[in-house]
Amino acid sequence: MTTAIVWLRQDLRLTDNPALYHACRTCDHIIPLFIDDPLPTSVSQLGAASRAWLHHSLQDLDTRLQAIGNRLTLQQGAALPILQKLIAATGATHVYWNRVYDPQSLARDKHIKEALKPSCAVHSFNASLLNEPWEVLKADSTPYKVFTPFWKAMLKHGIQHLPLPLPERIPTPPLQPESLPLETLGFLPRIRWDTGMMAHWQVGEEAAMQKLHDFLPTHGGAYKEARNFPAQPGTARLSPHLHFGEISPRQAVYHTERHLAEQPSAENGLRHFMQEIGWREFAYYLLYHFPHTVERALDARFDHFPWADNYTDVLERWQRGQTGFPIIDAGMRELWQTGWMHNRVRMIVASLLTKNLLVPWQVGEQWFRDTLVDADLASNVLGWQWVAGCGADAAPYFRIFNPTLQEQTFDPDGEYIRRWIPELQTRDYPLPIVDLKASRERALAKFSQIKMTG
Structure with a gap:
């Protein structure tokens, strides 16, 4: 009799799940496993909004597994010793997982695969x-x-690839391994600010x-x-x-x-x-x-870009949606209340922060990573570098979004703005945080200081 541990990470589904599908075709018993192994020193660690989503996603996956007679095993800690302990306790002969691609996880998975090979077969897939x-x-x-x-x-x-079907069966092991209660993993905040955010979503x-x-x-x-x-x-x-x-x-x-x-x-x-x-x-x-782009620009010239030194006050106003530019503030408040922001608005708010306020793109990326429910490290880094002008584009730095013109073009009736800024017509709304024309010229002048180094 063969037993497979299917280590689930960013693949919280039963259909078109290569690791789960092939494990079910190969082995007699299946142990679906999720390990909260956040690599705390890594930028790939989930932010607060994403962890709240993860709680509900795991809950949904476990419900689906229980409906067919299995269940999700939850563990917390370093992945390798947990896997080794589980293999010893269950007699597992195979470990299956789907690959993740951030640099830290790739290095960890390579190490784990080498460490487990003497004791069991390890299989990884693209999911x-x-x-x-x-x-x-x-x-x-x-x-x-x-x-x-x-x-x-x-x-x-x-x-185009034909998605894999739902496995015909996900056979449970004779003895289910111990599992931590989902609530003990600490994905939900102690002060439940997430309740209003998650009310905007259905998860699973x-x-x-x-x-x-x-x-x-x-x-x-x-x-x-x-x-x-x-x-x-x-x-x-x-x-x-x-x-x-x-x-x-x-x-x-x-x-x-x-x-x-x-x-x-x-x-x-x-x-x-x-x-x-x-x-x-x-x-x-x-x-x-280019794994270095997690923290450094793809365009090496920006290693020498003269970002602002003291930006605490303007950063806080940007984060709170108090910049005095309605479409910027609407986006930041949408983010705070729903854990999501429309992509067009993401570009506008990022442009203001990096180009008009000269705050390093890494600061904005970190804020998005903590507040977005879709805070995908790869997409977040690409988006911020693209807008900041230091990433994957031909001549991007000259693209500076004017929030006033963007508002007139893409929210001409003000419907989006009124939805998130009810005080706009009152005296409580702040004046603009920066002069758009002067700050644009300043940004281009600073870019001219580094463009000759490339």
Whole structure:
């Protein structure tokens, strides 16, 4: 009799889960396992909002497993000794997991695989990307640094994959291992500020798939244009579900292609929707090939950029949504109340912080990582570096978003702003935190100090 431990991480689903699927096909008994191994010194550690989401996602996954006679085993601590102890206690012969791609986790998993090999077979799979980061390279075998040629190469390589089905059975072991109660893992805050935030969401695998199927026929065709208007329900809002693996990008592309076959008139919008999934793919690609970008700019010239030294006051006003620019403040308050922010607004608030206020992009990335329920390390780093002008783009630093013009263009009736800033018409609303024209010229002047070094 063979027993497999399926170590779940950012793949909290039963369908299209390669590690779980292959374990069920190979072994007689399955132990689904989640370890809270946050690598506390790592930037990949989840922020407070994401940990609240994780609590509910694990709860949903355990409910789904119990409905078919198994259950989720929860542990907390360093992964290797926990796995070794569990192997010894259960006689497990195999360990399966799906790969994660941040630098610290890659190093940890490589070490764990080597350490476990003498005692059991270890198998790892791709469950969170359309293709592995090392599969799509330029003709000279070097990685891409610009999205458009990367995406063209991805399409040529192929992005359509048939998702794996739900396993016919997930057989429980004769003796279930000990499991910690979910509440003891401490994912929820002691002061339950998360209750209002999570009221905006339905969590779990079924909710993720339902959200995709609701989006495709109602908003998919208009996605290319509607996605830019924060007051409209023009986006899929799948990002937190993708981050925790409640749905896979392969499932998203597969079902989008199926819908497109039935509704070819929606092609313009849905092709762009799949391209946005490609941006997530590109973020992981860059993180894998350039792991230093977690903390340092992809463009090495920005190692010498003269960021502001003292920015405590302006940072606090930005975080609280008190900058005096309505669309900025609306976005920051949406973030605080829902754990999410519309992507167009993310770019605007990031531009103000890094270019008009000269606060280092790492500071904004850290704030987003703590407050977003979809705080995916790869996408968060890519987005902040793209806006700051130091990441994957051809000539990005000259792109400085004017929040007033952005507001007029993408929230012309003020619907989004009124939703989050009820005091806008009163005397309580602050004056602008910075002069846009002067701060733009200052930012470009500082960029000119480093551009000749490249």
